[in-house]
Amino acid sequence: MSFAEGGRNAGAAWGAVLSMSLCVALLLTAEFMPVSLLTPMAGGLNATNGQIGQAVSLSGFSAVVTSLLITTVAGRLNRKLVLIALTALMLLSLVMVAMAQSFATLIAARVLLGICIGGFWSLATSIIMRLVPAKDVPRALALMYGGQAVAAAFAAPLGSYLGGLIGWRGVFWALVPFVTVNLLWHLIALPSLPTRFKQDIRVFGQLLGRRYFLRGLLALSFTFGSAFTMFTYLRPFLEEITGVGVDTLSILLLILGSAGFVGTSVSGRLVGNQVERLLRLPALVMGSSTLGLLLFGDGLIATGILLAVWGAMNTAMSVIWMGWMSQNVDDQPEAAGSLMVAIIQASILLGAMIGGVLLDHLSVTATFAGSVVLALVAIAIAGNGRKLVKSSA
Template identity: 55%
Template sequence: MQLSPPLTDSDSEPAVPAWSAVGAMTMCVALLIAAEFMPVSLLTPIARDLRATPGMAGQAIAVSGLFAVATSLLIPAASRRFDRRQVLIALTWAMLASLVLIAMAPSFAVLMLARALLGITIGGFWALSTATVMRLVPSEMVPKALGLMYTGNAVAAALAAPMGSYFGAIIGWRATFWTLVPLVLANLLWQAASLPSMPPDTKTSPVSVLGLLKRRHVALAMAGAMLSFGGAFTSYTYFRPFLETYTQVSVPQMSMLLLGLGLAGFAGTYGATMLLGRHLYALLRWLPLALGLVTLLLLGLGHHLWGVALALVAWGALNAAIPVAWSTWLTRGVRDAPESGGGLMVAAIQLSIMSGAALGGLLLDHLSITATLMGGAALLAMACLLVGNGRSLQAQER
């Protein structure tokens, strides 16, 4: 069943928005984020059951990021000849297969294979998501549609780890992953019913993912995005040791603080969506600076629980607004090649997340948690300086 009319090459921007299709993509995003980050709270039982060390189990999380980077760079070219509707549905089937493999994994090797398959879905879906949204709604509604999609991201980011921990203690880690399977099946049915046919655009010349870097404004934008995301994850990855050693919270208090941080993402996503139409470049400039200042504020308020709680709420809201802003930039900065631009952006974000986490760990091991948060703030300040007034990120008339 297909409720929405097909999009042809000459009708790449629909007159009527396909909000049901955007909703299906939002649900898929939430499930992807949940599947990616749920193991964070289940590392110990997974390691014990599969006879692996906690460090080895942690690598199962990292491997999905590595495959996401590779897929995001390759999928725009690999999928160019296929209907985007079929590609997105196929990627969702891959997510389903990965969840079943994780839940049934008899060994650590099978778990790694399943996580690699999940990484392919993450990289492919995110790389094509912005270009797909541009074909589902009229251009003036794209920021609103992207904001809706990132609401799914905020929901999963806020709830995946605490729900994983809760259900893992009650029904076990394997059954916890099984609970996602019927949700993915429901999402597949929703996608089949709502996603319109989106044939390949044969009227425009393909642009390679890495070839986009030859455009000065794209290269600068990728640098700005990497500094923004890298700075955020230099700090975010190590909030737990900060809260344990600096604020000295209990485990229940930490759970509530991190949940508050995640829930604040709803406000950040909504606020960014409302402002993007007229203030995109201002947001790209000032969001990372504000996030850096709040990161430093955490250090100043670090010994006061309620001060830290308020700062974490602000941090979560600002952090959630950044990906919405950069996704909207894609619709303007690389409008002629949104799929290749999406692949490049996903690769840049995944690489910056891994690099930021590595930098934060080095600063923590060799200096202190204070150095880690200051390092993250410094990268965020550099992002603000690089973006400037935004003129260097705007595509020149071609």
């Protein structure tokens, strides 16, 4: 059901968009917070650092599975209720982590969080399309992804700092009231979002039969794979090549995350009716920034500038690609969103694996070079974007 079919007043929908933006910030914070608390969590649960890292990655795996199943499993359920249920799962996951006395409990909690991640992202764009008129969708997406910028800027530094003050369990307990408020906000702000039909899983095959969409998914996979091949191993690069200590490292990560606010703001204005011309931009800008780090990463100022550019495009990337989906697969937004989220999550996991192999067997510079190669492939597939729009079908 589109915005027009829902008959909503446009002004009344922005509160719901803001509620979803807060959900994005909390989801990403919950997903990546353990990275900054890995060592104390390992000690508290009698596990190794590697085991905790593997548990963190489980959320990505369950997110892939959930993204492919959510529209079928949810059936004709009102999407407002589904979003509320997913947010409740995030709340339960945080409580389980905070109270965990065993590694097995942590694994179960991360699986639950992955269900929330996969389900939310699969439905998010289609819900945004029902909350605001078509002309406001790019701006609403940028506003929602503003939550990503908040999490990227503050989650890791705050997690590390607060962990030293109140312990890693205290950090997760501190997130609980925020998620509770978000849950109540969903109840109040989201309109009823009934679904007229049950999604048939066969629609995935129909969508993949659209050559422009399949080509877009390939470009998407290499774009995100490139980004996370680099980002996952940014810390060892900064420590080994740039030669920074913990304090400077935190400042550089804050610069990268804060630049995301610029990315979401600008992308909301740039994504118009011809979004295809922007599709190669994320891989081009982020790949060039990574190449710049390989060439000039031993200089602190140059590194800070390049990370700011990379961080701004990192948040703009999601707005651009989801804007493409909203314009070119508007007849099946939930199914298309499910496929895109599955591809993104799988690409993130694969990019981290490729980067890890290059790091272990060669060097961190090889990892960054691998990221540049993946970006070049993404640029080649995306081309000028004309073969990625439905008019080319």
